[in-house]
Amino acid sequence: MRKSLAPIALALTVMLVGCSNTPTATDQPAEKTNAQVVQEAKPADLTGHWKQVNSQSDDAFQSATVTDDTITIDWVTNNGDTKSVYWVGTFKSPTEAAESYVWTSKRDKGATDSALLASTSDNKEFTFSDEQISYEAGIMGTTTTVRLAKD
Template identity: 50%
Template sequence: MKKILLPVSLVLSFTLAACGSHTQTDKPASTSPTASPVSSESARPVDLQGIWKRKNSMDADAYQEAIIDSETITINWVTNHGDTKSLYWVGSFEAPHAATDEYSWTSKRDRKTTDIAILASSDETKKFTFHKDEISFEAGILGTTTAVRLGK
């Protein structure tokens, strides 16, 4: 019974979070990273590595968390006060090479890792955008899509 409740609670949390959001599905996905340059020549590329937590979740106990390292972005559904994590996305990450205020990249899904996870996205690629200290992307489950905004 407990195994059934976890996916149901995740779906309910996701659906409630999606109610107040709107998505942009008419933009074509980019196949390469794009960056908006910063005016200062001494500025360094933004470091996106680390742990990012969903900022626009309606439920403090059900949210997404992203972990970015030098080559990979991993996103988990997190519940039960952080004690339970379910895999949503594992994909490629390409860090910005120039100082920038805005950066986007298209992550290619790691099929070997995500194909065995019941709550993982089946999208082949996912577009991520960094802007104003946030990473955003669209997450979908059971036909519902929501905009996710992550902060450090």
């Protein structure tokens, strides 16, 4: 009986070794051909809602809404119940794919002149880098860099 089991054990061993995860030519990724579509890098889409990520408080922060041609920033307090206009200005979307994008926004005076906490600067420079929009914001003589991430 032992002699008849030896060939079966040998066959099982060969089958198990043959089924191991040793890569074969068919396991290798196929090389790209000219017929395959290569995805091109696109300019960043900054439209949408953004929230400050470097605020010292969950109850007081800045939030922004970016549309095709406008950026609106609010001071937000009282767990989101109170919003005060800080900035309303122009926005121009990036036209080329890049790791960072800088634009100068021109303030909409009609939308900000009567807002008590709004910036009175005519222009504000914004930077988009590392998936965040950053800019300097000031109030009562204190200036800080605000960093926003998509909400």
